[in-house]
Amino acid sequence: MKKLLFLLLCTTTLGLVSCKKDTIIQETPNRTYNVNIQPNQWVLSQDGLTYTYVWRRSEIDKITVDDEGVLVYLSHPLNSSNYIQLPYVFDVDAYSYELFNGGINIDIQSSDLQAPAPRKPNVVVTAKLVVLPSKYVP
Numbered sequence: 001m002k003k004l005l006f007l008l009l010c011t012t013t014l015g016l017v018s019c020k021k022d023t024i025i026q027e028t029p030n031r032t033y034n035v036n037i038q039p040n041q042w043v044l045s046q047d048g049l050t051y052t053y054v055w056r057r058s059e060i061d062k063i064t065v066d067d068e069g070v071l072v073y074l075s076h077p078l079n080s081s082n083y084i085q086l087p088y089v090f091d092v093d094a095y096s097y098e099l100f101n102g103g104i105n106i107d108i109q110s111s112d113l114q115a116p117a118p119r120k121p122n123v124v125v126t127a128k129l130v131v132l133p134s135k136y137v138p
Contacts, residue, residue: 031059031131042108042120049109051120055127056103065101069132072097072106075125083128093118104129 035055042051064070073083077090086106087096094111097104106127108118 030133033057033129033131035127035129037106037121037125037127039120039122039124044120048117051108051118053106053127054103055106055129058102059131060099060101060103062101064131065099067136068134070099070104071130071132072104073128073130074106075127077121080123080126083126091119 037053042053044051060070072086074086074095076082076084084090084095087094089095089111092111094109095106096109097106108120110116110118
């Protein structure tokens with residue numbers, strides 16, 4: 001009787017252990033880049049209406065441009081420990097960005113005609129770029 005009970009217990013235990021179901025999900029993690037932009041790295045356009053910083057990075061490729069999401073934040077002009085998501089307007093200057101294969105342009109332009117020339121930042125601006133992978137579905 002003890003042998004039969006022990007055999008039944010072993011079989012039940014083996015059956016319960018072998019029925020374990022594991023769900024494995026492999027996700028591509030987001031990528032975050034922090035870039036310190038020095039005041040002398042802002043370049044004024046020929047017409048004098050736009051300051052641009054160009055950040056070239058091979059990781060920003062055609063897949064990133066076509067399929068993935070990109071969020072861009074700049075350190076707040078008054079409080080460098082806070083961030084503002086682009087695009088935004090601060091004190092008549094409009095901040096925006098343009099994504100291209102191989103990098104990103106961050107632009108500063110006047111938001112109205114009262115002051116057509118934008119102001120160049122005179123402090124280090126920290127840019128935070130977050131790339132969100134996405135699976136393309138046609």
